[in-house]
């Protein structure tokens with residue numbers, strides 16, 4: 001009787017050891033079975049799922065709304081996670097696209113630069129000056145307001161032509177890159193640094 005029990009225990013232990021040694025194989029076999037079952041019943045299961053979704057449409061809408069309301073943080077985290085996964089993929093796709101369409105991409109970039117030259121020049125200038133002026137700066141909105149205050153005309157000669165940003169006290173002479181030291185000027189007046197009259201004050205005091 002005791003011998004019988006011992007043999008049962010030994011068989012169990014052997015089984016356990018076998019399972020431990022072959023765990024990966026066993027798991028893979030199970031997964032394989034699952035895969036076979038999944039593909040064999042794919043259409044059937046899809047139809048079932050569709051029927052279920054249709055039968056429970058309203059419930060699902062309510063559930064989804066509630067879920068969205070109560071799991072905002074989880075949803076944000078999840079989205080960020082998927083974005084990271086997709087980022088590398090998107091980067092590679094973009095690279096492939098660029099390599100394939102080199103000419104078209106270059107033409108588009110050139111066209112954009114041409115159409116936005118003023119803006120891009122302004123941004124480059126502002127970035128450079130802000131860096132030098134350490135923290136000061138003129139925002140795009142402030143610059144637009146300044147130009148508007150001058151009626152869209154050069155602060156020196158009053159001509160309504162292509163305007164550039166002019167520093168009344170030049171940066172090289174210690175002038176600040178701030179709204180108070182900036183006026184619109186035509187190219188000619190802007191380049192005539194030394195021998196030019198003081199700029200006309202704008203008709204309306206700037207609110208910037």
Ligand SMILES: [Zn+2]
Pocket residue numbers: 154155156157158159185186187188189190
């Ligand atoms: Zn001018």
